[in-house]
Amino acid sequence: MDIHTKANAGETHAQNIRLLRLLQLASPVLPVGAYSYSEGIESLVQKGTISSADQLEQWLVQELQYGAVRLEAAMMLRSHRATVAQDLSVLETWNQWLSAARETEELRSQSLQMGRSLLRLFQALSPDFAPVPSDPCHFAIAFGLVAAAWHIETPWATLGYLHSWATNLVSAGIKLIPLGQTAGQQLLVNLDPTIAQATQDLLSLQDEDLSSSGWGLTLASMSHETLYSRLFRS
Amino acid sequence: MFKLDVCNSAWGAKEVLKFYKILPKHATVIDSKLTTISDTLCSVNQPHPSPPTFAPNDWHGALFLTFANRHGATELIENLGQAPLKVQRPFYPEGDEACHTVIMHTAGGIVGGDRLSLDIRLLPNSNALLTTPAAAKVYRTQGREARQTVAIAVAASAVLEWLPQETIVFDGALYRQDLRIDLAPNAHWIGWDMTRFGRTARGEKFINGVWRSHTEVWQNDRPVWIDRQWLPGSDVLFHSPHGLAGSPIVGSFAYIGQAVDPELVQAARSLWSGTLGETGVTRLQTGMLCRYRGTSTIEMRQWFIAVWQLVRATLFKRSVCIPRVWQL
Numbered sequence: 001m002d003i004h005t006k007a008n009a010g011e012t013h014a015q016n017i018r019l020l021r022l023l024q025l026a027s028p029v030l031p032v033g034a035y036s037y038s039e040g041i042e043s044l045v046q047k048g049t050i051s052s053a054d055q056l057e058q059w060l061v062q063e064l065q066y067g068a069v070r071l072e073a074a075m076m077l078r079s080h081r082a083t084v085a086q087d088l089s090v091l092e093t094w095n096q097w098l099s100a101a102r103e104t105e106e107l108r109s110q111s112l113q114m115g116r117s118l119l120r121l122f123q124a125l126s127p128d129f130a131p132v133p134s135d136p137c138h139f140a141i142a143f144g145l146v147a148a149a150w151h152i153e154t155p156w157a158t159l160g161y162l163h164s165w166a167t168n169l170v171s172a173g174i175k176l177i178p179l180g181q182t183a184g185q186q187l188l189v190n191l192d193p194t195i196a197q198a199t200q201d202l203l204s205l206q207d208e209d210l211s212s213s214g215w216g217l218t219l220a221s222m223s224h225e226t227l228y229s230r231l232f233r234s
Numbered sequence: 235m236f237k238l239d240v241c242n243s244a245w246g247a248k249e250v251l252k253f254y255k256i257l258p259k260h261a262t263v264i265d266s267k268l269t270t271i272s273d274t275l276c277s278v279n280q281p282h283p284s285p286p287t288f289a290p291n292d293w294h295g296a297l298f299l300t301f302a303n304r305h306g307a308t309e310l311i312e313n314l315g316q317a318p319l320k321v322q323r324p325f326y327p328e329g330d331e332a333c334h335t336v337i338m339h340t341a342g343g344i345v346g347g348d349r350l351s352l353d354i355r356l357l358p359n360s361n362a363l364l365t366t367p368a369a370a371k372v373y374r375t376q377g378r379e380a381r382q383t384v385a386i387a388v389a390a391s392a393v394l395e396w397l398p399q400e401t402i403v404f405d406g407a408l409y410r411q412d413l414r415i416d417l418a419p420n421a422h423w424i425g426w427d428m429t430r431f432g433r434t435a436r437g438e439k440f441i442n443g444v445w446r447s448h449t450e451v452w453q454n455d456r457p458v459w460i461d462r463q464w465l466p467g468s469d470v471l472f473h474s475p476h477g478l479a480g481s482p483i484v485g486s487f488a489y490i491g492q493a494v495d496p497e498l499v500q501a502a503r504s505l506w507s508g509t510l511g512e513t514g515v516t517r518l519q520t521g522m523l524c525r526y527r528g529t530s531t532i533e534m535r536q537w538f539i540a541v542w543q544l545v546r547a548t549l550f551k552r553s554v555c556i557p558r559v560w561q562l
Contacts, residue, residue, distance in 0.1 A: 050475075071462075096456055099519060100519065101461070104514075105516045105517045211463060215479075215527050219513075219527060222513075225514075226503065
């Protein structure tokens with residue numbers, strides 16, 4: 001094997017490891033409790049606003065194009081960049097920003113609970129990694145930090161973040177509406193172009209243009225806070 | 235006309251400079267105060283900024299207000315306005331402690347290219363209610379954005395109530411408003427924002443244009459509430475449940491200043507008695523937020539006034555006093 005082939009083999013190996021780490025970080029079995037949150041889908045289904053795969057798809061597409069998940073993913077990216085730059089104060093500033101920007105108390109609690117779980121998990125796996133923000137830490141911030149620590153590049157980290165978010169809400173929809181497993185998988189396939197486009201947009205989104213169309217989600221989440229009987233925590 | 239003594243005012247060179255910067259190059263009436271400001275600028279060795287580029291008919295309105303507590307009474311101690319913005323003489327319908335001030339936009343509406351800048355300060359222990367005499371209108375534009383920027387600083391133990399009347403955003407408008415509030419420890423802010431998308435009386439919908447409303451409240455140099463709303467005009471967003479759900483009227487009421495009990499949130503929810511809109515209430519890190527989406531400014535405003543009354547009674551042991559200009 002000449003030196004170039006060896007270098008290529010080394011790079012392929014490193015790239016494969018990064019892909020495996022992304023699959024692990026974006027996996028539905030990542031133990032952060034995502035399955036217990038519906039982000040307003042439960043109250044929308046109870047109200048009858050969402051009662052089909054098509055309506056759920058429209059909701060998720062608009063979240064990806066205009067909604068709060070864009071802000072979360074944008075914070076994930078900023079956390080990733082701050083971790084690469086080893087700038088803890090920038091990372092903590094965006095963490096505070098997200099605390100102030102989360103639409104409702106329930107969504108804020110969700111984001112902090114999942115963030116705490118992911119950060120603890122990561123510290124158990126990589127006890128020597130520094131710097132790490134102090135608790136409370138949002139999920140998007142923790143996700144960006146772990147992705148950077150695992151050398152997952154920002155486009156992949158964004159795709160993975162949005163995909164794991166979509167998988168979780170489709171899974172909530174399957175239980176709540178209910179939908180068949182095949183319909184759920186079809187919905188995920190349908191979301192791919194929107195996730196890819198959102199990733200492109202988010203990579204170049206400037207701080208001053210961080211904004212979202214939040215009326216539907218905020219009202220759904222506020223209404224979830226008052227549901228008498230519920231399966232999900234958001 | 236203005237009672238501003240730049241040398242003895244609470245404004246530093248930075249503020250004076252800021253005011254100078256936003257004056258339009260084409261202003262036909264320039265108040266003599268500018269001379270004073272220019273002199274001050276020279277005396278503090280600030281470079282003269284080059285004025286931004288304007289089309290000849292653009293309004294570049296500005297308003298600087300400072301409220302102070304003088305012997306238990308809140309007084310408007312500084313009042314500097316550039317057309318089309320100005321204030322009416324303050325009035326005191328609930329006694330000396332709280333100063334009611336009406337902000338006027340004398341041009342009738344906001345068009346593409348307009349810039350409005352408001353800078354409002356409340357000194358310690360002052361108490362002001364700011365409102366407007368009528369709905370604001372943002373007209374359709376041929377590609378130029380209109381922008382309103384409001385910066386509010388509330389000092390310790392001061393309370394600002396920011397209660398403008400609704401904004402009507404015409405189809406085809408490009409509008410951005412930025413509202414930034416800085417609260418000192420133990421300062422409080424109560425505010426609402428009510429927006430109608432399209433001239434609904436004539437069946438108009440907001441299908442073209444872009445609306446952004448960024449509100450940020452900071453306390454002790456930390457963000458405590460960031461609300462960055464964005465509505466790109468589109469048939470899909472106007473009708474979908476994720477966007478406006480076909481309801482052209484949206485509004486937010488917020489109280490920020492200290493953490494509130496869940497009972498206050500519960501009480502705010504129970505005050506809702508309307509039938510045309512959807513509403514919700516949640517706790518913020520140091521306050522409370524109410525949202526409305528529906529088709530009636532009347533029921534939205536009734537609910538917001540009821541919640542405002544609740545907040546005043548619970549946190550400040552005062553009842554509300556409806557400003558006379560509202561003509562309810």
